[in-house]
Structure formats: structure tokens, C-alpha cells
Amino acid sequence: MRGIDVDSMLCFDLYSTHHAVGQIYTPLLTPLGLTYPQYLVLVVLWRSDDLVVGEIGERLHLESSTLTPLIKRLEGQGLVRRTRDARDERKVRVTLTPEGRALRQQASHIPGCIMAAFGLPLDELIALHTTLGRVRASVLARAAADGA
Amino acid sequence: MRGIDVDSMLCFDLYSTHHAVGQIYTPLLTPLGLTYPQYLVLVVLWRSDDLVVGEIGERLHLESSTLTPLIKRLEGQGLVRRTRDARDERKVRVTLTPEGRALRQQASHIPGCIMAAFGLPLDELIALHTTLGRVRASVLARAAADGA
DNA sequence: TACGATTTAATCGTGTACGATATTAATCAC
DNA sequence: GTGATTAATATCGTACACGATTAAATCGTA
Missing domain, CATH: 1.20.5 (Single alpha-helices involved in coiled-coils or other helix-helix interfaces)
Structure with missing residues (x-):
């Protein structure tokens, strides 16, 4: 019974602390029109622009099924561009627009x-x-x- | 720039560690037909049965908009029962069924x-x-x- | 070169998660 | 005691998040 407590609490610690941090992020990101996962994608791109979808997924541990629609939303906001790689047309390169780069200052x-x-x-x-x-x-x- | 790194990493630590723990839970919970949030609700009920939706939400930091459909799925699996509180009909009491109680052993x-x-x-x-x-x-x- | 295996994104279905709103019940004010 | 307010849950719309599947391009190798 005692072991169960320690375990449950520790897993739940991660869960609930992560959740609490989300409550800090939301009011900071909403004015920028971003969600937390969208912000994470931009942080990755601000660090190294022009990445393939799979590379972003590697860094954030996210699947294409999550990233594809998310990045399309960023594209819809004019923050990134999605272009097929000329050398390998399976890949989609994601690059920041000037607006996407400019947002870095507003998020600093x-x-x-x-x-x-x-x-x-x-x-x-x-x-x-x-x-x-x-x-x-x-x-x-x-x-x-x-x-x- | 250095401050940015520490911050990003620490928030991301919570995010990605939580994510990694999920990868451990999934193969353990799938045989029981449960998701991680569903398991958390059962852990709460195993500790103290017969709670109102709001009390479960307090413990797990979840809203009724998340819990209502989740608990209905648990009800659909025959693990819990949802009944209106006789004294205060606004409240919905959630109680374990014998199957829900029995699952505790399988999850031990x-x-x-x-x-x-x-x-x-x-x-x-x-x-x-x-x-x-x-x-x-x-x-x-x-x-x-x-x-x- | 041709063709099967692999890689890469996208799509689909299910299940969280939240904020805003709606609905119903209980309580408060007077 | 009735009307306004508050409380509790449910519903709705948007956005993740994943596994499974699909589709297209590339690679390996015979």
C-alpha cells in the first residue's frame, strides 16, 4: 500500500506539474495567437530554421499525425511555409516566414x-x-x- | 540566450518525461482496456469510492467537460455507475461496480x-x-x- | 532496369483537454 | 415565497496526440 502511494504520486507529480505549467503558458501565449505545442514548434524553428517535419517530430517526440495539422495551422497564420523538398519529394521542409521570425521578439x-x-x-x-x-x-x- | 536554454529545457523536461512515462503505461493499461486518464480516475475511486464528478476533477485537475465523457466510457465498460445524488440532484455520484473493484487486483x-x-x-x-x-x-x- | 522494401507525410478514428455556453437544481435576498 | 444568483454537470467547438493505414517517392539489389 505504501509503495502504491509513492508511485502514484510521482507519476501524478509529472502530470500535474506539467499541467500547472500549462496554466502559466496559456495567458502568455494567447496574445500571440499560439498554443503551447505550436510555441514549441516555433522554439525549435527559431533555434534552427528550415527543418523537415520528421526532424521537428524527433525533437518534440511528436508524430506526423499530430504535426501535420498543427503546422498547417501555423501556415494558415502566416508564420511558416511548407514546401516539398526538391531533392526528395517525400519530405516537407518547414521554414519561418518574416512574421514567424519576428514573433520571436514578442515571445522573448x-x-x-x-x-x-x-x-x-x-x-x-x-x-x-x-x-x-x-x-x-x-x-x-x-x-x-x-x-x- | 543562456537563460532561455535553461527554461526551455526544464519545461520540456516535464513535457518529455511525462511523455516517456506514458510509453510505459500504455502497454500495461491496454490489456485492461484502459487509457491513462481512465486509470487515474479508477485510482482515485479505488482510494475512496463514491465521489462526485467535481471531487474527481479536483483531485485530477480536470474539468467536467473532460470528465463527463471519460466517466461515461468507464460506465460503458461496466466499471463504474453514475447516479444522481438524491439530496442534491445537481451532483452525479460515481461509484465502482464489482467489476471496477475487481480490476484493482489486475492493475496491482x-x-x-x-x-x-x-x-x-x-x-x-x-x-x-x-x-x-x-x-x-x-x-x-x-x-x-x-x-x- | 525493374521491382520489392523502406521512408516520409498525410489521413482516419478514438480519446483526451479546455474554454464558453447551456441546463438544471439549489440557495440567497428581501 | 418568489426572483435573482450561484453551483454542478453537460454540451459544443477547437486543438492536441497517438496508432493504424495509406500514398507517394526513393533506395537496394538482383
Whole structure:
């Protein structure tokens, strides 16, 4: 019974903390006309523009079935362009428009707001980052082992 | 630029670790015919049966617009019953059926599997739980302050 | 070169998730 | 005690998110 508690709480910690962070993002992103997943795609593109759908999916752990409509919505807002790769027509290259690049400035205050909302000193933020990275690696290794 | 990195990574840590944990849950829950949110509702009911929709929503941070159809699916599977509260007909009481209670045994191995997948010693699991609890409280306080 | 296997996105169906709104029941004000 | 307000759930529209399937292009190899 005690073991069940620790487990449930820890999984639920991830779930509910993630959920709480979403509540911080929403009021920051709504004025920009973005959802959180859309913002993540733009963050990826701001870091390295001109990516193929699959590359964005790799970085965000998202499938094409999720990304295709999402990116089409970004295209509809004039933030990105979707073009077939000339060399390999299976691939769709996603590039920022000038509007998409410009939005980066309007979003530049967001990371600081989020970090502040966490309410942890820098060294604890880094420790949390490290711990979560270890957990993720361990969990993914287990998932891969089960899959095999 | 450095601040942006730490922030992005930490938010994304929660997002992607949560995502990875989902990959562990899915093969464990699919044989039981459950999704992760459905499992969470049952965990809540296994702990204290006969709750009102709003009480389940409080515990899981979910709205009635999410819970109503989800609980109806559990009802369709014969795991719970939904009945109007006799004293206050606005409320819908959710109670486990014998099948819903019985499923607890079939799911009893899951918490151990999850905890093992985390790959952390117990003291670090507890520390992570504590840290995430603090983060969540801080973030929720900030969200409430912004909302006010 | 031809043809089967692989890769890449897109599509489809199901299930969350939320905000806004609607609906119904209970409670409050006076 | 009736009308306004509040509370609880349900409904609706939009947007993820995934697995399974499909379609088209490329690659491997005979």
C-alpha cells in the first residue's frame, strides 16, 4: 500500500506539474495567437530554421499525425511555409516566414516568466533538470526493452 | 540566450518525461482496456469510492467537460455507475461496480513497474516528489496571482 | 532496369483537454 | 415565497496526440 502511494504520486507529480505549467503558458501565449505545442514548434524553428517535419517530430517526440495539422495551422497564420523538398519529394521542409521570425521578439519575455514561476534557485533548477533527464533516459530504456 | 536554454529545457523536461512515462503505461493499461486518464480516475475511486464528478476533477485537475465523457466510457465498460445524488440532484455520484473493484487486483502490478522504470533509489524518488511538489505549488500560486 | 522494401507525410478514428455556453437544481435576498 | 444568483454537470467547438493505414517517392539489389 505504501509503495502504491509513492508511485502514484510521482507519476501524478509529472502530470500535474506539467499541467500547472500549462496554466502559466496559456495567458502568455494567447496574445500571440499560439498554443503551447505550436510555441514549441516555433522554439525549435527559431533555434534552427528550415527543418523537415520528421526532424521537428524527433525533437518534440511528436508524430506526423499530430504535426501535420498543427503546422498547417501555423501556415494558415502566416508564420511558416511548407514546401516539398526538391531533392526528395517525400519530405516537407518547414521554414519561418518574416512574421514567424519576428514573433520571436514578442515571445522573448516568456522564458523568464516561466523560470520565475518555478520559484527555485538556479542550482535547484539545474538539479531538477539533471534528475528528470536521468528519469527520462531510464524510462525510455525500459520502454525500448519492452518493445523489443 | 543562456537563460532561455535553461527554461526551455526544464519545461520540456516535464513535457518529455511525462511523455516517456506514458510509453510505459500504455502497454500495461491496454490489456485492461484502459487509457491513462481512465486509470487515474479508477485510482482515485479505488482510494475512496463514491465521489462526485467535481471531487474527481479536483483531485485530477480536470474539468467536467473532460470528465463527463471519460466517466461515461468507464460506465460503458461496466466499471463504474453514475447516479444522481438524491439530496442534491445537481451532483452525479460515481461509484465502482464489482467489476471496477475487481480490476484493482489486475492493475496491482502497475505501480511497481512504473517505479522500477524510473530507475532511481527510493530517497531520490522522494526528493523528486518533494521538489515537484514545491514547483507545482509555486507555479499554481503564480497562475492564481495572474488570474486575480 | 525493374521491382520489392523502406521512408516520409498525410489521413482516419478514438480519446483526451479546455474554454464558453447551456441546463438544471439549489440557495440567497428581501 | 418568489426572483435573482450561484453551483454542478453537460454540451459544443477547437486543438492536441497517438496508432493504424495509406500514398507517394526513393533506395537496394538482383
